[in-house]
Amino acid sequence: xxxxxxxxxxxxxxxxxxxKRAELDVDPEASIRELVExxxxxxxxxxxxxxGRSITFHARLEREGxxxxxxxxxxxxxRNKDHVILEPDIDAGL
Amino acid sequence: xVLTPHxxxxxxxxxDGQRLGDWPASVDWxxxxxxxxxxxxxxxxxxxxxxxxxxxxxxxxxxxGEPFVGGLRAAVTADGCRSESExxxxxxxxxxxxxxxxxxxxxxxxxxxxxxxxxSAFPAGRxxxxxxxxxxxxxxxxxxxxxxxxRFLRRxxxxxxxxxxxxxxxxxxxxxxxxxxxxxxxxxxETGGIFIGRLRRDPRPEVFADVTALIPASHTEGSATRxxxxxxxxxxxxxxxALRRRDExxxxxxxxxxxxxxxxxxxxxxxxxxxxxxxxxxxxxxxxRTVFPRAFGFAIVISPAAAESxxxxxxxGWRQGxxxxxxxxxxxxxRS
Numbered sequence: 001x002x003x004x005x006x007x008x009x010x011x012x013x014x015x016x017x018x019x020k021r022a023e024l025d026v027d028p029e030a031s032i033r034e035l036v037e038x039x040x041x042x043x044x045x046x047x048x049x050x051x052g053r054s055i056t057f058h059a060r061l062e063r064e065g066x067x068x069x070x071x072x073x074x075x076x077x078x079r080n081k082d083h084v085i086l087e088p089d090i091d092a093g094l
Numbered sequence: 095x096v097l098t099p100h101x102x103x104x105x106x107x108x109x110d111g112q113r114l115g116d117w118p119a120s121v122d123w124x125x126x127x128x129x130x131x132x133x134x135x136x137x138x139x140x141x142x143x144x145x146x147x148x149x150x151x152x153x154x155x156x157x158x159g160e161p162f163v164g165g166l167r168a169a170v171t172a173d174g175c176r177s178e179s180e181x182x183x184x185x186x187x188x189x190x191x192x193x194x195x196x197x198x199x200x201x202x203x204x205x206x207x208x209x210x211x212x213x214s215a216f217p218a219g220r221x222x223x224x225x226x227x228x229x230x231x232x233x234x235x236x237x238x239x240x241x242x243x244x245r246f247l248r249r250x251x252x253x254x255x256x257x258x259x260x261x262x263x264x265x266x267x268x269x270x271x272x273x274x275x276x277x278x279x280x281x282x283x284e285t286g287g288i289f290i291g292r293l294r295r296d297p298r299p300e301v302f303a304d305v306t307a308l309i310p311a312s313h314t315e316g317s318a319t320r321x322x323x324x325x326x327x328x329x330x331x332x333x334x335x336a337l338r339r340r341d342e343x344x345x346x347x348x349x350x351x352x353x354x355x356x357x358x359x360x361x362x363x364x365x366x367x368x369x370x371x372x373x374x375x376x377x378x379x380x381x382x383r384t385v386f387p388r389a390f391g392f393a394i395v396i397s398p399a400a401a402e403s404x405x406x407x408x409x410x411g412w413r414q415g416x417x418x419x420x421x422x423x424x425x426x427x428x429r430s
Contacts, residue, residue, distance in 0.1 A: 012232055016328035017344045019388050021232035042231075044096070044124040046384050050376035055384065058325035067325060087325035088384055092286065092349045093377040094319045 009074060011082045013039040018085070020044075028075025032059050032068045035078075039086055049091065060085040095231060096127035097149045100215040102163070104186055106193060109208045114197060119213065121189055123150055124387065126181055126415035130168030132389035134177025135236075136261060138299035143233045146172030152215040153180065161214040168415075181414050186213055188416075237341055241294025243302050250423030254409055262302040263346075263392055263409070263422040265289070270424060272308045274405050277350040277396045284321035286311045286349030288331045290342040293390060303345050303390060309334045311347075321349050323381070346392035346411075347385070349378070372397050372408035379417055382410070392420070 008028050013035075014021040022042040026035055036059050040047055049055055058067045062083040078084075102119035127148035134140035148170045155162035166181040190211045197203040246264050269289070276285055291305040313326035335342055351372070372395045374382075382393050392411040411420045 014234070015387065016332070016385060019234050019236070019343070021234045023230045023232050045387070046122070046380055048380075050380050055380075060325070060329065085328075087328045089322070089324050090381050090384055091377050092284065092321040092323070092375075092381050094284075094351055094375055 009078045009080050009082070011035075011074075011078055011080075011084050013043060013084045013086060015043060015045070016085060016087050026074045026078065028073070030074050031070065032072045032074060032077070033070040035059065035074050035084070036070070036086065039084070043086065045086065045088075056089040057086045058089070060087055095147045096123045097147060098123055099149065099218055100152055101218045102152075102186075103214045103216070104190060104193065105212040105214065106190070106197070107210055107212070108203075109210070114202060114209065115193075117189075117193055119186060119189055121186060122383070125383070125389070125412060125417075126150055126166065126168050126185060127170075128387060128389045129181070129412055129415040130170045130177065130179040131172070132261075132412075133179040134170050134172070134175070136299070136301045137177065139177040140170060140172050140175050142238050142295070143236045144170075144172035144175070145231045145233045146170040150181075155212075158212075161216055163213040163215050179414075183213060185415055186211070236293065237343065238295040238301065239292045239304075239341070241292075241296055241302065241304060243294075243296040243298065243300055246302065246304070246423070246425070249425050251426060252421055253407075253424050254421035255419060257421045260411060260413060260420045261390055262300075263305065263411075264302065264425050265305040265422060266425045267427055269305055269308050270407075273348045273394065273396060274407075276308070276310055276348075277398065277405065280316060280350070280352075281398075282318055282352045283316040284318070284350050284352060285316050286314070286321050286323075286347060288344050289346040289348065289392075289394075290331075290335055291345050292342060293345075301390070303392070305345060306340065306342055307338070308348070318352055320377075323385075328385070344386075345390065346394065347382075348394040348396060351395055351397045372406050374410045374417060374419075378410075382417060389415075392422070 008025050010025050012021055012023050020043050036057050060067050103116050104119045105116050106114040130148050131146050148168050151167045152163045153165040153167050154160045155164040165183055168179050170177045198205055250264055287308045287310040289305045290307050294302050294304050309331055311327050312330045313324045315322040389412045392409055394407055394409050396405055396407045398405050408419050409422045410417055
C-alpha cells in the first residue's frame with residue numbers, strides 16, 4: 001500500500017479498544033487486505049501467533065457496522081475520516 | 095512510535111567463557127515504548143493522552159564499557175514534554191531463551207546447561223534508523239477519573255506478589271467471584287472475559303486502575319486447551335461498555351486453564367511447577383500483546399488445579415516492557 005496518494009482517502013485505524021490509533025492516507029486502488037497489512041505495521045501489532053502462523057485481523061468499518069471483505073477496494077468502500085477497527089481472530093491457550 | 099538508533103547483537107557464552115555465537119537482536123520494541131510512555135503519564139511528566147516518540151538508547155555496561163550494554167534508556171518526547179525510564183537487560187531474555195533452545199536442539203548446548211549472555215550495541219545505518227512512515231499517530235483519549243489512592247489502599251487486600259512499582263489495580267471481591275463462577279460454569283473448557291473500569295489519577299501524581307465490572311467474552315470457541323476469540327468478541331465488549339454508559343474502558347482480561355490439563359501436565363507430575371495452571375503461555379503473551387498493548391493492560395489466569403480447595407489465580411502485566419506476574423488488590427465488599 002502506498003503511504004501517500006493524490007486523491008486518496010484518509011482514514012483512522014485503531015485497535016479493538018480504540019486505545020491506539022493512526023491516521024493513514026490510503027491508495028484508493030488498494031484492497032482492504034492491503035489496508036489491513038499496512039495498518040498492522042502502523043499500529044505496531046504482531047503479525048504472527050506463538051507458532052508463527054499469521055494472525056487474522058478483520059477490518060470493521062464503523063460507519064456501516066460491518067466487517068469489510070479483504071477483496072473490497074478502499075476507494076469504493078471508504079470515505080475520508082472513516083474509522084476502521086482492526087479486530088483479530090486470536091487464541092489464548094495452554 | 096519507537097526509534098532505535100542502534101542495532102543490537104546478542105552474544106551467548108558457555109559458563110567457562112566459550113563463545114557459542116553472536117546474533118542480531120530482533121526484538122519487539124513496542125512494549126518498551128509503551129512502558130516508557132505510561133511511566134511518563136503516571137509520573138505526570140507527560141500529558142494523559144500523550145502520543146510520543148520513544149527513543150531507545152543503550153546504557154553502556156558499567157565494567158565492560160561500550161559497546162557492551164548494561165541496560166536501556168527509553169526517552170519519550172510528547173507535546174513538548176520529555177520523560178525517561180530505564181529498562182533492564184532482561185528485555186532481551188525472551189530472545190535469549192529462544193536462541194538457547196535452538197542451540198539445545200542442535201546439540202550445541204545440553205538441556206539445563208548453564209550459559210550467560212552479553213548484549214552489544216552499534217550505531218545503526220539508515221535502514222535501521224526507525225524511518226518515520228507517512229502516517230500519523232492519533233492521540234487516543236485516555237479518560238482519567240479522579241481518585242485517592244490512599245483510600246483505595248485502605249480498603250484493598252493484597253493478592254499475589256508485592257506490586258513493587260507496578261500501577262495498583264483494585265478488583266472488588268464480587269467481580270473476582272464472578273470470574274471464578276465463569277470458570278466453574280465451564281469445567282474442563284477454557285473460558286474468559288474482559289475486565290472494564292476506570293483509570294484514576296491520584297494527585298501525588300500516580301495513576302491506578304479501578305475495575306468496575308467483568309464482561310464474559312461472547313462469540314468465543316473454548317476447548318480444553320484453547321480459548322478462541324473472534325472478531326465479534328471484541329465488538330460485543332465495546333457494545334456492552336457503550337450500553338452501560340459509565341465512561342469505562344477495557345483494562346484487562348481473564349481466562350482459565352482447566353484442571354484436566356493440569357492433571358496430565360508433565361511439570362506437575364515432575365513436581366517442577368510452582369504454580370500449576372496459573373502461568374502465561376506463549377499464546378497468552380501474543381494475545382495480550384495484540385489486544386492489550388497499552389502498558390496498563392493486565393491479565394488474570396484462573397485455575398481450579400493449583401489449590402486443594404477452591405481456585406487459584408495470578409495476575410500478569412507489563413513491567414518495563416516485559417510481561418511478568420504482578421500483584422493487585424482485592425476490595426472486600428462493604429457490610430450493609
